[in-house]
Amino acid sequence: MPTIPLLICDDSNMARKQLLRALPTDWDVSVTLATNGKEGIDAIRQGLASVVLLDLTMPEMDGYQVLAAIQAEQLQTKVIVISGDVQTEAVRRVMAMGALAFLKKPVEPLELKTLLVDLGILVESKSAVAIVPPSAIPATSFQDAFREVINIAMGRAAALLARVLGVFVHLPLPNVNMLEVGELHMALADAQAGEELTAVCQGYIGGGIAGEALLIFHRSEIADMAKLMQRDSVDYSDMEMLLDLSTILIGACLTGIAEQIDVVFSQGHPQILGAQGGIEELIRVNQRRWKKTLAVELSYSIEGHNIHFDLLLLFTEDSVDRLTKKLAYVMS
The missing domain is CATH 3.40.50.2300 (Response regulator)
Structure with a gap:
């Protein structure tokens, strides 16, 4: 043959x-x-x-x-x-x-x-x-290896969201970068781009790895999300809806990462942040811990709807060494 x-x-x-x-x-x-x-x-x-x-x-x-x-x-x-x-x-x-x-x-x-x-x-x-x-093949860099872990995790999260909402989710190319706290400020300012934002923040920790997840929404799109999630009760507020959506996406993405690197994450209680002020306050409070952070940025969009949202996973600098050891085999 x-x-x-x-x-x-x-x-x-x-x-x-x-x-x-x-x-x-x-x-x-x-x-x-x-x-x-x-x-x-x-x-x-x-x-x-x-x-x-x-x-x-x-x-x-x-x-x-x-x-x-x-x-x-x-x-x-x-x-x-x-x-x-x-x-x-x-x-x-x-x-x-x-x-x-x-x-x-x-x-x-x-x-x-x-x-x-x-x-x-x-x-x-x-x-x-x-x-x-x-x-x-050239040795795999940490960023390339971790980007592929993220790629798999975000696919699983999108599949869950698609199944729950009956939609098709367009997956982004994930961005993985080490950022100084000033650069993180700039990244969030770019995400805002003149629009009011609402964000859900949720901490996570496990296996020597810790960080914060930020799911960021443009307020102009919240009404479209309410229609998509078939909100039929006046008692089901915008904030509750965003918390439900964040639970699906953040939880599924963190689970996808955890399964690949063999850790278990404990997740904190999700919190709704205000527009720019709330995000600025979050960074101010964590400025010492986030002097340098491993930042993962995912920008999801839903086909047929004017709905986009950004998911930021911010890992502490101390987490990078642990993640590198977890990925050592595939990087070699």
Whole structure:
């Protein structure tokens, strides 16, 4: 049997390395790596991908756009989507666009091998896998590794929100940065952009890792959220509605992170902050603890509705060392 050209298309260095480790060792393939959808579709056009392992949330071109281009150009390739976006609607859409299967991240080696056999793609060979070995990929940085953890966690949170509200949630590319407290002020000022904000704040701690979660809403969109959540009682206030929404998103995202790094987070009682004053006060109170913070920014939007909200996860500087140790294996 000839060597099969395989394309791994994912913007995360960590995810690409994980997939290389998950490939069956008796599968005779040559691997091309793409870091975004544009690179991926170029590789497919060049005949470097009779099989594609495709991520969905990527810069340049996302996975949906790659699938659309494959259909439009009638390119001959077999696509398996491997994504952290596990919404039922996401799976339905990619299958309708020609994907042969969907696997959630992080994929298990046995799960991948079983699927490849079931699809008739894997024919066992005595040849070793002719791939780019994981050791040949540059070492994964902490930010890249943690960004992939966040990517998986936010996908699980979006799936829960989508199921509860009956919507499709557009997932962002997560931003992960170390920020000085002054830079954090600026980031929150940019998020406000002249509009009044309401935020829900919730602390969390576990396994030597601690921080605050901020779910930030534009007040102009609260009425739209009330309609979406089918508020039918005058006793169900805006504040109660926002607390319910934050419980879903913050809780699911923290659980998704905790499961991947093998810790258990205890969450504090959520608090409603006012507009700018409340957020400023939160930073002032935590200024010493947040002299430098690991900040994760996620900007969700809901399809078909004028609803956007930002989720900020602010980890203390002391938490970074513990997180780095938790991610040491995948970073190596």
